[in-house]
Amino acid sequence: MTAIIQHRLPGGPLVVGYHLPGQTASIGLIIDAGSAREPAGQRGVGHVLNQAVFRRTATCDPTALRLALEDGGLRKDSALNPEWARYWLVGLAEDLPAALPLLAECVLAPGLDDADVAAARAQALGRLRKRREQRELYVTDLLRASGFPGHPLSNPTLGTADEIANLRTGHLRRYHAAHYRPDRMVLAVAGEFDWAQVLDLAASSFRPAPPWPAEPLPPAVPAAAHVGEVWPLRQQQIALALPGPRYGDPDFYAWAVVTQLLGGGFTSRLFLAVRDRLGLTYGASARLVAHSSAGQVLVYGTTVPRQAVAFVAAVAETVRMLGQAGVAAAELATAKAQLASELVMRGESTAARMHTVLTSALLEPEIRGIEQTEVAIAGVGPDDMARVLAHWHPGVPIGLATVGPVRVEEVSRGLEPAPVPA
């Protein structure tokens, strides 16, 4: 029995509801327009637009918009990805009737005059400066940018400072008109809500638009590049990319279990080997990074510069061991129990439920909520694991990005094949 309901508004967004009784609700929009859609020479236009949304709208000046959000006790937020942009509001369920039209107006009709664009551009440039100090994000951005050579997925999510500085009002208006179209959006509400009221509000907030489907992105083929930047840091930032699934991959949930097993908790292979046994790091974790046509399993960790090679070697060895020796039944059962448990517990948050269905509705063949994912995880068996782990065969190319005092050429020595014993 699923708690998910959906309805496609004619010429408008797909509306999805995901019930969770309580006092709160989250409402969000996802748009099929990420950095991979940005025109050449305008990398960062989606990021600047992102900064303009929630600043003012055609009918709401900045003060009025701020007061509307504050009076509703609403928390706003947004996120960008190579394939999507999303915007959401979280608050008390009683404020949902005001939140939905407000969110729609902010996204469909943001103020895009010269002054708005100048302010949004300044904010975007500030976020780029901040990104240089958000080192996990910085090094994983670097990894993705090198992981899909020549493909739009390699566009930097936040753009580049040079191209952002050259963006003008016309660029933003054209990008908004081309991509922020109701028929390419998914609207999701999670928590406590009245579905009939949600549909009424959505119908009055999204005027029908003629369908203008996006061109599909060309298929992406991941590459295992090695890239690095030398910075005078006390910690070496390291990210590694392994083969992984795209959204819709029939083995997606087997991959999720493998990722959990590799780097998902206190009993994960990476935690036990790299932190507990070798003391090389405070934490080494793994997560799935899936796109519509390709995906990766990403490992991230930090260590002191003199142990960077050892860290990378330990990760590579852990992956090799997993690929070669496979997984015992008890370990598989534990990883599945952990994953299923995390999933159900994460679903206590209305925002987490909203994000789950937004991503699923945009990128998966059918919308999966927590209940469907739980069933899929329960169905993962030893044969599925073996099939997935075959991708991590000895000699599998591993992508590497690193930022810190040690050059990438040196750090990548950790990826050299282990010597064969005489």
Next chain:
Amino acid sequence: MVSSPRPYPPDGGRPVGPAHRYARLDNGVQVVGVPLPNPSVCFALYLGSGSMHEPAELNGITHVIEHLFFKGSRRRSGAELAEVGAALGAEANAFTWHLGVCCHARVLRRHWAACLDLLVEQMTEPEFTEPDWAAERPVVLHEKARMEANPKVVAIQAVMTARYPDHPLGRPVVGTDATLARIRVADVRRYFERILRPDRLTLVVAGGFDWERVYQAARQALSGLSARTDPVPAPPPVPEPVCGMTVQHTGAFPNVHLAYGIPVPGYRDPDYFAGQLLGTVLGDETRTSSRLLLRVQQRDLAHDVFAAYQAFHEDGIIYTYAATTPDRAGAAHRAVLDEFGRLGDIEPDELHRACRKLVSRIAVDGETSQKRALAAARLFTGSGRLDTLEQLTERFRAVTVADLHRLVATYRPERSWVGVAFGPLSTL
């Protein structure tokens, strides 16, 4: 003998919300229940001794103990404890801060009993061994280095040191390289024996649980700890703030980071709720809107700015943090100080909006059993109060503009702020 569960206060003590459950074991352990309609149960076992209770030469030892809780008990190795937790699907972690150390774990309802046993074993029967500390010391140092790579963390620690010089609240929770090099397992054992007092232990359970069964299980698990009657040493008095700015030139970060602290009341002060509202008007951690956001970030003087209220027992601080570039740092600094000076003119509509934001935030943050348990652990052990969402809402709504004006007039943020700037600059 152990007392049976009963409504709190049993004898004129501190008030606890009617929807909550409370019991005190005869040895002094307190058990608090926060019922929720959730599919999970979260336990938080909180020991009220944190970095501010440490002697200077052992600064960081509580955080070391937190790490060693996961390395094994007298009955099981660390790996065995982790395997049991993983098989339960437990989401387990721990934190140390100035006032305490806490291990917590969240599981699906059906696993609650095993989860509670595991947590109690981990935290009350640790086996501190030389090899475990030898293996864990580099991990603690890695964690410290990772924190020192985060300018926001560095900024907040710098402002704590500036606000509380030569006081335990000003010392880093993780310790220093010198103290971490000095700490031996024998120190850990001695120190833990000193701080593990049942009268400083609180077990919080939040989520879908049967109170009677949880209480009985907690009683069985925790009654074996011997009650203590020796007094708990009181921390030294908090120093008066010395207003001023320190500029530290460093090439470690490309941006300039400004951090400030203004003194405000702590958990036990009746103005605790007014302090929360003052911090929200000034800086709103969620960055939706605030005086600082409008004045500093939206005028492009900084690319990030917020303020947050942090309460301790008797004392509190509102942190302000801004990240900017060297050429804008001076203007951002002046704008922040100007906003401190304007805190005395808060209007009723601003207070109303801050109240709406806080009430909504508390409700949203309280969706999960884990966040609810941790918030309850901090609030209850800090203040002795445990309010339901409805009671918290009422407490915020009861704060008036006159309360805020009185608070500002008492604490004089424009004259009591302390600040630190660091990054590629030598002066502001």
